[in-house]
Amino acid sequence: MLRLEGVHAYYGRIHALKGVSLEVREGHICCLIGANGAGKSTTLMTISGITPIASGTVTYQGQPIHRVSPEEIVRRGIVQVPEGRRIFPNLTVQENLMLGAYLQRDKAEKLSALERSFSMFPILRERRRQPGGTLSGGEQQMLAIARALMGTPRLLLLDEPSLGLAPLIVERIMGIIRQIRDERGATILLVEQNAQAALDLSDYGYVIETGEVVQEDSARRLLEDPRVREAYLG
């Protein structure tokens, strides 16, 4: 569904991606694990069209998308939940959600998408009129995910959804991600520092170190791999 080939990208002056190649298959949950600063977020930002790539290709459903605007990428069905949730703290929960459906012109479709988010996350319905900034960390993460789902993604990119959350909430979020794949049929590319949680959930995984993919395999085999266990699973 999505394929990166030899992608180089710079983050400011830093050569952040040094020839990253990876593939995400339709219907899979695929994860990208690695340490802080390894290039995980940059990878997602290049897919979303925010960070330009210096060389290489990104193809989605057979079409190159690395010269396509972020707006058009969302329109084609790739939506990202950015690191740190990045909800708009000054906008209400409902306004945040509605922005997720920005490209949807049909008002009725928007409202039914809103209804779907509220039934998936009842807490958001309760807090719909509250500014997004007043939500707890876990609620904010749910809002960020719900907001991305408002755009009915076919490929959902998640950047560190477990960051800063209590273990119980992490478990809950991971359950939600699985549910999104199973019930909504979205393909998922998950970036995580929490390798255990990510690999438990995923079908396939990539390990990235200083801008290069150093290992890839089925998630089950990565979980048993001695190098991965030592470096990321402690």
Add this chain to the structure above:
Amino acid sequence: MGPLHELLDQSSLFLQQLVNGITLGGVYALIAVGYTMVYGVIQLINFAHGEIYMLGAFLAYTMVTVLHLPFFVAFILTILLCSCFGILLDFIAYRPLRQAPRLAALITAIGMSIFLQNLALMIWGSQIKSFPRELLPAVFSRPALVLGEITVSWLQIFILTITVLFMAILHFIIHRTQVGTAMRAISHDKVTSALMGIGVNRVISFTFAVGSAMGGMAGILVGLYYNAIFPTMGYIAGIKAFAAAVLGGIGNVPGAMLGGGVLGIAEVLGAGYISSEYRDGISYAVMIAVILFKPSGLIGKPTGDKV
């Protein structure tokens, strides 16, 4: 003259000044929202905004005197044209510098301001122009309301109505429409806005269009009110409106409205009671005082809505 009489005279003078101040304040507010909206979405002080205001006055003047269009037709056409100029200004001067340091865009803004001033000087000359009364709706020069010694002209009522109407429209756009929500989102976080599929540049263009429409409108209104249109009129008005925006809290739209009102009243009262020589000085004093004592403005907060 008895003391009671004197008191009445005093208070009617004060009320008259207040009416004049509110009118002027409305105009400042119209210009100030243009500064503050653009600052809100791209953190740029658009110094050429005053020139859009000046162009508004000249365009309407030309349409009325040269093309002999009815005033209200000229009024609407000018507003539309000023929106286009705003979009064009952003497209030519600021968009290429979006990733550049903010200082570069700021210097460019000053450059555009000087360029447009000189362009107007070439086209219309340095002579002060005024709308010929006979080409304006006759009602403008008639008093609408005479209460003892206080007179409110139809023109003042027109200015205030337009101001209040467009402020209400602006409030509606920002808080009740999708593009307004996008403006607030962009003011907070451009990257995440783009990740939602928001065409950030398109929303920025829209912001310039709305701000410039209101600025151009203010130019026409002041051209009518003071009966003087000249190439550098945007410079002083621009600085005052900028002071109003700072007073309210730059980036904050209700703040710009409040700041405009307060500044207009302060200026007229100051000119009336202290000396009209200090007219412009009062605006600068207000701006300096705000920067010294309350840099976030009257109702600005360090974080929160920036448009």
